[in-house]
Amino acid sequence: DTAVSQTPKYLVTQMGNDKSIKCEQNLGHDTMYWYKQDSKKFLKIMFSYNNKELIINETVPNRFSPKSPDKAHLNLHINSLELGDSAVYFCASSQEVTPIYEQYFGPGTRLTVT
């Protein structure tokens, strides 16, 4: 059973379009995250939700809007896509009350903006 899943795995789209990436976790975790990994493999946190409440919002353009309909889902909607948005986006989850706060990552969504 997949713990953290993302769809789609690959997304190729043109500049100016609006797209969404979906994430689901079946681990019963209460915290979910979106990370962006650029071409140099640098990994930066974008957002974090705890029990559907936004708790971390890094300096991310407001074209990016996360939505958490329930504890198990955290979707990322991107408006007016730009070339610089091309990256791999990872969803992750963790349990707040846990000894080591391990993060469980999804397989990633490779977004290519042309």
Add this chain to the structure above:
Amino acid sequence: GEDVEQSLFLSVREGDSSVINCTYTDSSSTYLYWYKQEPGAGLQLLTYIFSNMDMKQDQRLTVLLNKKDKHLSLRIADTQTGDSAIYFCAEIFSGGYQKVTFGTGTKLQVIP
């Protein structure tokens, strides 16, 4: 700042030991981690160390922590080709929710 620095690349021969280094920033970090990312996949937790420890050994992995210098290292003994991956150190931001700051990543290449 919150930069966690690593050297970008390391190449070793199969059977040798690998040492991956990391310099972190938050002296009050509770936990420090090593994550492994294989090609085309997400990150997976490899090992971790609590901040009141100096060393932790887990089979082929040895983690060393020097709190004074804010230096963390991961030693992989008898490195295998399956160890080829990108390794990220990470620290948890102790001031609030579980914000984990990841290092810049070290790509380990194991030569057969």
